[in-house]
Amino acid sequence: MATSPWVTWPALTKFGSLGVMVALLVLAAERQELLENNMFDTENWQEKNADIVCDERSLTARMEDGTCNIQENPAEGSVHVNFGRNVDPASVYAESNSGNLLNPNPREVSNLIMSRGGDFKPATTLNFIATSWIQFMVHDWFDHGPRTDANPIEFPLPAGDVLGGGTMSVQRTRPDPDVSGDEGIITYENINTHWWDGSQLYGSSKEKNDEVRSFVDGKLKVDGDGRLPTEFFSGKPVTGFNENWWVGLSMLHHIFTQEHNAIADMLVANYPGQSDQWYFDKARLINSALMAKIHTVEWTPAILANPVLERAMYANWWGLGGDRDKRDKYQDDLDNLNNNLGQIGGLLDLVGIDNGLGDSPTGSLEHALAGLVGSRTPNNYNVPYTLTEEFVSVYRMHPLLRDEIKVYDIGSNVVDEEIALEDTRNGDAEDLLGDIGQDRLWYSFGITHPGALTLNNYPDFLRNLSMPLIGDIDMAAIDILRDRERGVPRYNEFRRQIGLKPLTSFEQLTSDPQLLADLKALYNNDIELVDTLVGQLGEETRPEGFGFGETSFQIFILNASRRLMTDRFFTTDYTDEVYTAEGIDWVEDNTMVDVIRRHFPSLATSLVGMDNAFKPWGLNMPEEYQDWDAQTKQNHLWVNGALRTSYADSEVPAIEPIDIGGLINSVLWKKVQDVTDVAPPGYSKPIHPRGALAKVKFVPSAGHDFTGLFQGADHGLLRLSVTGDPSDRGFAPGLALKLFVDGKRSENVSALYTLSGQGSNHNIFANELSNYVQAEVNETLGTTTLFSLVSTKPTLLVMSDMAKVKQDGSAVGSPKTPSQIYFVPNSTLKNNTSTGAHDFRDDLTAIPAGTKVYDIYGTTQSIRTSIWPWVTERYARERRNSAVKIGELVTDSEFTLSQFGDTGIFFKHQRYEDR
Ligand code: HEM
Structure with a gap:
């Protein structure tokens, strides 16, 4: 019998609390391996740093373009810096040049195994806010920017395609303007800052930043109703990054703009007489850290609902904060583990995990549990920090989108109105926010499910998406094509490169007979040819509670941690002095539920008992229920x-x-x-x-x-x-x-x-x-x-x-x-x-x-x-x-x-x- 290609650490959870600890240990070891082997630099830093001067302000504030976070290498993580790689650049072959770019035909992949075709598969452990949230985050982290008209990629529409005959044409990714052109490694620029700095709200340039600020008391611009100003032609809001706009994104931009302004009010009350710039800089630091925290300890444990993950994520954040109170919560776990050292090896053997975790399991555990607390000084493991092409690739999560939004009255579960998602895009989003009411939209998103991250669940509207100035595009075909174009390896090679076992048969991926037949036909029975996105969405074996599979997860644990541990404002300068004491409290004490409640008091009752705003809202009976009035x-x-x-x-x-x-x-x-x-x-x-x-x-x-x-x-x-x-x-x-x-x-x-x-x-x-x-x-x-x-x-x-x-x-x-x-x-x-x-x-x-x-x-x-x-x-x-x-x-x-x-x-x- 062939051995399983899947990682077994999650199986440890069945051994209870000790198992969870041991699994954390394995996770920490995995991350360590990745940090040592899977970070590749593609940038010419000398060139990038040439014109950057870090001023006094940059010591305690995030710069608009992301420079000077790391003063010794000021371009690190800033805008227009290349995406790095998590796979060896030597193995990255430009598919464009390999003759394999169109094999198999991307539109055929889209038609056969991506298409939802009206059969929506929900992710029932999440709500639809989780979908808007991740796109909101992605827009903070990265974008490859406008495509180029030169030399488009063209391929024939497959036989029987609903679009008829002819060809499909896709613009290429804009090439790196500074490419040195020698090594043949393809590189692309990030047009947003790589840092977790709220650039989707604040912009990635001084010019954009000036556009969104009111220049009064550090606040962002809103009108009398708290609404964002809009662009004259597109009708979309003026905000840091407003591409691929729809009503879900608009809700998040509005609420976190309001949150920024609430933070600014708090600062003005506590620190009267400071300059507008001072209030703005602090409010940005606080708001960005709050978003990073919400993502780390709320969104992630909602989509990866597994006890090991929840602790790992808590450790990532509270380890980082170094806050004694929060860490105490896990002290028992540590004691438990220390007292049971003898059992650990046995436990690892039992689930077939290589017991070579080093001589000091507690040391590794400190790293796993206390997460990044040990790294109170930023640590980039000697590779300058950037996000990577592979990171972009694993966030191609378009199946999370529905094809329609359902609108409910607050408190009701009877659908009042259904609106095609297509009709919530661009300027229409702003009309809906006014017509429906933001509170009803939040409630409606709170009780509806997103799509599951699987094959044959790609939103229909995205496969026939009308883009201003570009025309109609098929996003599923584009998702497939982009990875190939940018040299992200195919699925099996991707797994090999990041320390996972490759699959030896299609049967290891899925047991669905129809899907199996389609996959084999499409990929000519060659498992090595399977596209990385197809493999990731197709993974049927997933760690318990996981909304996505282990291949994406591997990339995620590396980059999620790195984003925090390399950033001065999440390490050395995550302090009362830089953030203000009230600012640190704001980050530590608020959750997404608090944010929603603050800006929409009408939702207070709907949020009673909710400990995670991204899980379906409903009747929860918290322990303290009996104490209520x-x-x-x-x-x-x-x-x-x-x-x-x-x-x-x-x-x-x-x-x-x-x-x-x-x-x-x-x-x-x-x-x-x-x-x-x-x-x-x-x-x-x-x-x-x-x-x-x-x-x-x-x-x-x-x-x-x-x-x-x-x-x-x-x-x-x-x-x-x-x-x-x-x-x-x-x-x-x-x-x-x-x-x-x-x-x-x-x-x-x-x-x-x-x-x-x-x-x-x-x-x-x-x-x-x-x-x-x-x-x-x-x-x-x-x-x-x-x-x-x-x-x-x-x-x-x-x-x-x-x-x-x-x-x-x-x-x-x-x-x-x-x-x-x-x-x-x-x-x-x-x-x-x-x-x-x-x-x-x-x-x-x-x-x-x-x-x-x-x-x-x-x-x-x-x-x-x-x-x-x-x-x-x-x-x-x-x-x-x-x-x-x-x-x-x-x-x-x-x-x-x-x-x-x-x-x-x-x-x-x-x-x-x-x-
Ligand atoms: C109505 C909602 C959305 C629309 C209209 C939309 C549209 C698009 C478009 C047009 C692109 C660029 C395609 C290209 O490379 O030519 C893109 C890229 C992308 N989208 Fe979406 N998207 C939506 C929602 C989402 C969501 C919910 C996610 C979840 C994570 C997501 C993740 C991504 C990622 C990771 C990329 C690649 C970005 C890059 O290449 O730098 N999108 N999307």
């Missing part, structure tokens, strides 16, 4: 639970029959023991499966002396339901009420009319409901018997807990609890609701907010029963007659029908035994 908890469950999962009108599920088999012991025990507000995933309600949920208030009546929440609760949720399909066992209404408490668990009560219901009467308001119902001799369901498994009084729910606590969380000294309460339906609702067969949920969704739905009565008479049914009934009548009105239940919203209301929300039952 009553209103925040109610709002969270309502907006992120109910509203976000509400059914579209056409998708309301039918009411299922009761699932008696589902009333198993464990579910029943859960019902009486759990104190959560949300059921675990997979929990379903075996009885009362479908209902309607509304926000309610318990408005107390004067003059009764029941205590705690009976004295009023402003934040509750009411669910009205029936036990099961009424055509199965009759119409049996039920109610569940949850009242939230500041900083403590909620209190709940449920009520029924009777166990067996009200027969064919479909009016949900026909009868009073109560927390106590009498056992029934003929009850066909047998719920009494079943509930007897967990309680000696199976038809009673007690409410003593509700009387013990007030809404503000304070405890009641001498609680007084009603023994039984009665929910008496509002007579108008009762009289206006049909008794004939119909869906009761339609009655509920028609009720406006602010409607009293029930009067509530309570009694203190104890519940007595007799062996004589008529005596039991008399006791019941007496109790009812003794009850006094204690309050009203008034809706605070309309009723909604939602997945959360049907399967998510959980109402605890308080047993007689637990009173």
